[in-house]
Amino acid sequence: MRIAITTGGGDAPGLNAVIRAAVLTAIDRGWHVLGIKKGYAGLLGDDEVIPLTRDQVRGIGHLGGTILRTTNRGNPFSYPVRQADGSFIKRDRSDELIENARNLGINAVISIGGDGSLAIAHRLAQKGLRVVGVPKTIDNDVSGTISTFGFDTAVNTAMEAIDKLHTTAESHDRVIVMEVMGRHSGFIALHSGVAGAAHAILIPEIPYDLAKVCDAIMAREKRGRFFDVVVVAEGAYPSGGEESVIGESMPGQARRVGGVAESLARQIQEKTGKECRSLVLGHLQRGGMPTGYDRLLATRFGGAAVQAVEDGKWGHMVALQSPDIVTLPIEEALLHTKRVDLGHDLMKTARRLGISFGD
Amino acid sequence: MRIAITTGGGDAPGLNAVIRAAVLTAIDRGWHVLGIKKGYAGLLGDDEVIPLTRDQVRGIGHLGGTILRTTNRGNPFSYPVRQADGSFIKRDRSDELIENARNLGINAVISIGGDGSLAIAHRLAQKGLRVVGVPKTIDNDVSGTISTFGFDTAVNTAMEAIDKLHTTAESHDRVIVMEVMGRHSGFIALHSGVAGAAHAILIPEIPYDLAKVCDAIMAREKRGRFFDVVVVAEGAYPSGGEESVIGESMPGQARRVGGVAESLARQIQEKTGKECRSLVLGHLQRGGMPTGYDRLLATRFGGAAVQAVEDGKWGHMVALQSPDIVTLPIEEALLHTKRVDLGHDLMKTARRLGISFGD
C-alpha cells in the first residue's frame, strides 16, 4: 500500500500533527507514504513529491505550519498555467493529476484542507481517485464535524489578544475594536469574545445596527465603565448592508483581512465621541503551536484518515461527533456552511452577560 | 429570588468564570446572589456569607482560583468540630446548614464541586435543600458530561511541561518521568501525553508491566533515540499491584501528590542503566488562567446552572453533551467514575503512534 498526503488552503495549527499521525499510523501498518508538496503542485510538476518517513515527521506534532507547504491557488480543475507572454490562464489538469498519481503507484490520497480543498477532493473522487478528506478550517465553519483543528488555537490566540487589550483599553478609557477571522461564521469572534469578556461581538450571522452598538457603549459609560472591547468577525456587516460573497471555497481568491475594524472604530468614534482604536489580528490566528485540544484532534484525524483508507471510504472525510471520530461523505459536509446557532445556550448566556450583538 | 453559590473540593481553573456567569445571569433576571465562603463553612459560622454583586465578579473570568475560597474539609454531614482540648470530632451539621440557609432567605444553592461535593449536594437535596450542581474536576472523571472545566487547562499545562522536558531529555540522553494528576482516571496523562508526544503513558486503567516499559525504552535506543519522556498518572500502578483506594470523594482526605514518578524513575534506571529523572507537576495543574475552552465551558455551566434553578431542577447537575448543556440527576453522575475507554479511537491511534502503555 502506498498513500500520499496533501495539504491545501490556508494553513492552520495542527496540520503537521495530522501529517505526523497519518504517516506513523500508516508506517505502523507497513505502508509507504508520500507527501505531495504545495497542494497538488507536487503532482503537476510545479513542486515535489517526497517520501514521508518516520524521521521526517519526528518532532513536528507541536509545530505550526505544514512541512508539505500549502496554497490557495492549486485547484487542478482550474489550474493556473503560465503562457509564453508571462500571463496565466486556467486549465483543467485533473486527468493529468490522476495519471501522475497512478504512475507514482499511489493507491490513495489523504487530502487535508478547507471547503475549497474538500470540494476538489470530492470531484477527484468522482473521477475515480481514491481520496479521503480531513477537514481543516480556522473558522470552524465545516458542517458535519463538531470542530476542526486549528480553531481552538485561533480562539486562544484571539482571547489572549483580548486579555491584553482589556488592560490598555481600561487604562486609556478607550474603545478598541479587534477584527478576527470568520467570513461567513462568527465562531472565532463569539468564542474568543465570550472567553475574553468582550463587551460587544459582531458576527456575520447577526447583521449589526451601529446605533445599538454605540448605545451599549454609552450605557456602560453611565455605569462608570469607560472602556470597551469590541470583537468583530471579518464577515460582519451592518443590517441593511450586504454580506460578503467571496468565500474561501473559491480557490485563487486569497482572503483579504482588515478594513472592517478600522472603519467600525472610526464610526463608533464619530457617534460616541470616545477615543477608538482598531486592531486586525490577521495571520497571527493561523500561526503558532497548536493547543492540546488541536494537537489531539489533529492526531485523531490523522489516525482516523488512515483507518478510512484501510476501510476504503473513498470520497469520505473524517469528522468529530463527540466522543467519536466518524466518517461521512464529503458532499454532505459541503451542503452548507456551519454557522453559529443563534438559539444555542452559549448565545443565550452571552446575552444575559450583557454582551451586545448589535441587534 | 435569592440564590447562593458555593465552591468545594480542590480548585480548578474556571471556577471564577462559573461564579461570574452565574452571578451576572442571575442579576440579569433580577435575582439576588450570595456567596458562601470556603465550601459550606460560610453557612456554619466558620466563615462568611457575602453578597455577590456585578462589581464583585468584574474581571474575574480569566483568573484562576475561586473568590469564594474552597476546601476539602467541609462535609456538613461529618463536619470537624473543635473540642475543648483542641482535638476535632466529626458531627452531622446538615440540619443546621439548611436552617441557616433558610434564615438567610436563600431560595436555592448552586454547588460547584467534584464528586465529593456533588455527593453532599445530593444528600442535601434529599433533605429538602433546593440545590443545583455544577461538576468540577481537573481529572475529567465525572460521568455524564463530556468534559469539565479545568481539565483542558490542566492538559495544556501538562503538555507544555512535556514540551519543555523533551528538549532537556534529548540533550542529555535521559529518561524523564513526569507525574500528573489522575487518581482513578488517566485522562490528563493520556491527553497531555499524546499531545506532547510522550513515549510512554501509564494510566490507572491499564496496570503496567515495568519490563514492557523498559523494553520500549531500549527498543527506541536501538533505533538511535536515546531519550524518553514517560507520563504517569498518580493513580497508575503495576500489574499485580493494587490500585489506590483513597478517592477525592472522601472529604477530609487531601490528595497526596508525588512519589509515583520518583520510584518509577529509580526502577527504570536500575533496569535500563539509563540516566533517569522525575518531576511531579502537582499543583501547577490546578493553577493559572483557564484556557479559552475552559472559560467558555465554565461560563456556559454558570449560565445553565441559573437556568436550572429557574426550571426547578433540584438535585440535578449541569453537564456537557455536545453540542448542548443538559441537566441530569446528580446521583446518575455519581454511579460510576468516568474512566478512559480503552477501545476509543484515541487509544488505538496512540498505540499505532508507538506509545507504550506498559501492557
Place this chain on the structure above:
Amino acid sequence: MRIAITTGGGDAPGLNAVIRAAVLTAIDRGWHVLGIKKGYAGLLGDDEVIPLTRDQVRGIGHLGGTILRTTNRGNPFSYPVRQADGSFIKRDRSDELIENARNLGINAVISIGGDGSLAIAHRLAQKGLRVVGVPKTIDNDVSGTISTFGFDTAVNTAMEAIDKLHTTAESHDRVIVMEVMGRHSGFIALHSGVAGAAHAILIPEIPYDLAKVCDAIMAREKRGRFFDVVVVAEGAYPSGGEESVIGESMPGQARRVGGVAESLARQIQEKTGKECRSLVLGHLQRGGMPTGYDRLLATRFGGAAVQAVEDGKWGHMVALQSPDIVTLPIEEALLHTKRVDLGHDLMKTARRLGISFGD
C-alpha cells in the same frame, strides 16, 4: 510625609508594578500615599485623587495597565478646557495644579511617564513642585537608562508574533511584513527581529532602500528559501524620504499606528512578484502581563523613586545603569532620544547573520 503618584502617556506593562512597589515601600516608611487619576486630571478637577493603601495595590504587580489610568492629553501647561460652545482651548493650569497639590498636603509627587510626562515633570519641578520621575517607554528611547520597563514585554510580544508568522509565511511561500512600535528608535524592531530570526529589519536609524530589501528577498529565493519575515518599525522611512516629525513628546498627539507595513508589503509584492501580507502589532505591544524582567525593573524603579523622594532628589528621575539604579536630572535624559547604536555588537552580529537592514 504624604506623597502622590501619577501615570502619564501611553500605558506600558509594569506601570502597576511601579505603583505597587512605590506604595508599599512608602507605607513601610510610615508615609501616606495618594493616587492622582488619569495623568494630572485628578488634580485639576477632571478626575479623582484617591488614597493608595496596601489593599489597593495587592495583587496588581503582574497586571498590565495602570490602576490610576493614564492619558496623552493632560499637559497642565497646555490643558484642554471646554468652552461654552463645546470646543476646547488650551490653557496653562500649572499654578492651579501646584496649589491643589499643596492644599491636599502632598509633599512630593512621583511622576511615571514617557518623555512628554518627564518634560512636564521637569517644568513643574522648576516651578517648585517637589517631583521625582520614573521613565516609562515601550520604545526604550529614553536616554540615561539602559532600559525601561515595558520594553522587554513588548519585545517578547513582538518576538512571539514573529515566531507565529514564521510557520505561516513558510507554509505559503509568503513575505510577511510586521509593523512594530518605534517612532524614532528601532529597539523593538531590532531586538524582536533578531530574537525572532527575521530576515529583514527596518528601523528609523537606517533609512532603507526598497531595492536592497527586495534583493535580499530574491537572494534567499535563489537559495531555496521562499519565505521572508520583515519587521519594520513604525518610524522607518526610505532613504531619500523624510523622517516622521511628530513625537510622543507632543502631548495631545496620539500615536497613529499602521500604514507603514501595508504600503511596504504592497511595494515588495510589486517589485518581487511574491505574495506579501502585512500585520500591524499595534496595541498588543502595550498590553498584557509584564515579563519577569519588567516586573523586576518596575519594582526596583518604584522602590528607588521613594528612596529618591526620601533623599530629596527633586527634578531627578530614576534610571538603570547596570547593575545599579541611579538618579539623574530629568533634563539630562531629555537632551536626546536614545537610538540604536549602529556600531554595537548586536548590529554587527545581526548583519553577519544575514539580516538585511535595507542599506
Place this chain on the structure above:
Amino acid sequence: MRIAITTGGGDAPGLNAVIRAAVLTAIDRGWHVLGIKKGYAGLLGDDEVIPLTRDQVRGIGHLGGTILRTTNRGNPFSYPVRQADGSFIKRDRSDELIENARNLGINAVISIGGDGSLAIAHRLAQKGLRVVGVPKTIDNDVSGTISTFGFDTAVNTAMEAIDKLHTTAESHDRVIVMEVMGRHSGFIALHSGVAGAAHAILIPEIPYDLAKVCDAIMAREKRGRFFDVVVVAEGAYPSGGEESVIGESMPGQARRVGGVAESLARQIQEKTGKECRSLVLGHLQRGGMPTGYDRLLATRFGGAAVQAVEDGKWGHMVALQSPDIVTLPIEEALLHTKRVDLGHDLMKTARRLGISFGD
C-alpha cells in the same frame, strides 16, 4: 579556518541560539565549522563530530536544548573509561583530545558551558588548545558577566509557576513552598520571587531561621491573609546548618533536585498548623523556548565568540558588561562564584515590600 563547537554541563535555553549565531557568523567569514557531540565525547570516540552548515542551524534559534547534546560526565582530564568487567575508571584523556582535534584540522574550539566546562576549557587552553569560552548557567552564578543566557528564561518559568500557585494557595488558605535551582546563589529564587510576589524567599546567601519564616506567615494571618507562597533555592539552608558543598563544578556529580521544599513544608506545617504543600520545579527550568532576552544574549555571545576566535583570545570567555560584550580570561571568572549582593537595591526594596528572607 576550521573551528569546532561543543556544549557541556546541564542544558540551558539559548544553547542552540549560541550555536546558530556562531555557525552563521563563522560561515559568513568563510570558515568551516564542526560540532563536537555530547561534550568532548565526539572527540574521544564515544560520539560524533559533525559538520555544522547553514542548513543544520536553520530554525533552531528559538528551540530549547542543544543539537550537539550535552553531558555532565565528560571531563577529559578525568574521563570515565569502561573496564573489561563493566566498571568504570577515570583516566586523563586530554592529550588524546588535543591530538584528535589537531588531526581533524580544528584550529580553534568554542566551548559553551558552566563553571565545570569553563574550568576544563581553561586547562585545555593551558595545554595549548586554542579555546574560547561561552559561559552558560541557569543559576547566573558565573562572575564577570552581568548575566548568562538561560537565566531569564528560568526566572520567567519560575515566576509563571508562582503566578499559578498564588491562586491555588489563596483559594485553599495554604502555604505552598516551591523549590527552584540555585545551589550556591539565590538569583533564580530572588528574581522569580520578587517578580511573582512571593511572601518569603530563602536563598543560600542568607541562612534562614525557620521561626522567622513562620513568624512572617503568622503575621500575615493576623492581617487576614491566609495563604503564602515561599520560594526556596535548592541550596538554601537553616542558620546553624551547613551549606551544601557539592557544586556543579565537579563533573560527574549530577545535580540532585528536590527534598528541600518538601522538608521545609513539613516543618512549617508543624510549627504553624497551616496546611502546607511543596513543589519542585526541577528540570522545567532548563527546558523550553528561550525568552527574547536570552535569545538575544545567546546570539550576541555566539557572534562575539567567533570574533574572539578571530582576535585570538585563547583562554578567554565572552561576557556581558552592559551595554557591551567583552572578553576576559576564563580564570578570572572562575575565581569566585557570583552571589546575590545583599546590599543591592533589589534586596532593599524586597525587604521593604515585606518579603521575609528568614533572617
